[in-house]
Amino acid sequence: xxxxxxxxxxxxxxxxxxxxxxxxxxxxxxxxxxxxxxxxxxxxxxxxxxxxxxxxxxxxxxxxxxxxxxxxxxxxxxxxxxxxxxxxxxxxxxxxxxxxxxxxxxxxxx
Amino acid sequence: xxxxxxxxxxxxxxxxxxxxxxxxxxxxxxxxxxxxxxxxxxxxxxxxxxxxxxxxxxxxxxxxxxxxxxxxxxxxxxxxxxxxxxxxxxxxxxxxxxxxxxxxxxxxxxxxxxxxxxxx
Numbered sequence: 001x002x003x004x005x006x007x008x009x010x011x012x013x014x015x016x017x018x019x020x021x022x023x024x025x026x027x028x029x030x031x032x033x034x035x036x037x038x039x040x041x042x043x044x045x046x047x048x049x050x051x052x053x054x055x056x057x058x059x060x061x062x063x064x065x066x067x068x069x070x071x072x073x074x075x076x077x078x079x080x081x082x083x084x085x086x087x088x089x090x091x092x093x094x095x096x097x098x099x100x101x102x103x104x105x106x107x108x109x110x
Numbered sequence: 111x112x113x114x115x116x117x118x119x120x121x122x123x124x125x126x127x128x129x130x131x132x133x134x135x136x137x138x139x140x141x142x143x144x145x146x147x148x149x150x151x152x153x154x155x156x157x158x159x160x161x162x163x164x165x166x167x168x169x170x171x172x173x174x175x176x177x178x179x180x181x182x183x184x185x186x187x188x189x190x191x192x193x194x195x196x197x198x199x200x201x202x203x204x205x206x207x208x209x210x211x212x213x214x215x216x217x218x219x220x221x222x223x224x225x226x227x228x229x230x
Binding site: 002033035037039043044045046047050051056088090091092096097098099100101102103104 | 145147154155156157160169170171172205210214215216217218219220221222223
């Protein structure tokens with residue numbers, strides 16, 4: 001059971017907008033930054049969003065992040081086939097004194 | 111360009127030990143905290159441990175506390191994970207990961223991973 005809760009799956013058709021949620025608590029999302037990672041099976045995770053809503057260079061502006069209270073979300077607009085991957089949210093947990101991850105969301109582009 | 115290269119993975123019997131290494135390049139190693147994260151085959155990401163930029167503070171996941179030891183050598187731009195009393199549930203890909211700052215588990219860069227298999 002992961003500390004952060006994500007839906008196990010999400011899907012959309014090319015061009016659509018998809019949102020992936022990440023729910024936590026006061027000791028983690030509520031008081032720390034949220035990071036998002038994209039992982040294509042068989043490869044290492046890649047940073048997609050940092051400090052809640054900042055995009056690293058090279059990440060298209062189709063990806064956006066937000067945080068409110070103890071929840072965060074990742075939005076992908078103009079969905080493309082290459083967006084098909086697993087997505088993980090992560091943050092620091094002050095009570096656990098450690099990083100925590102969501103269980104991951106498998107995004108399928110129909 | 112940030113580069114993290116892990117080594118030391120392999121197959122080992124339960125109860126035995128293994129030491130992972132990670133060599134970093136492309137950034138000022140002693141300015142950043144470093145982390146180990148693992149992923150069992152077909153499963154999600156699990157944070158294992160992190161170490162401050164200057165080794166002043168170390169944190170561990172409860173699942174490995176007392177069995178694993180994280181350390182670093184800033185002179186060699188290297189991160190280590192000593193894994194003792196290994197269990198079958200420790201089987202996973204182990205990723206070396208660079209933090210966004212000097213202290214945290216906010217990860218910005220990942221190595222390619224090294225596979226540890228614990229089996230009798």
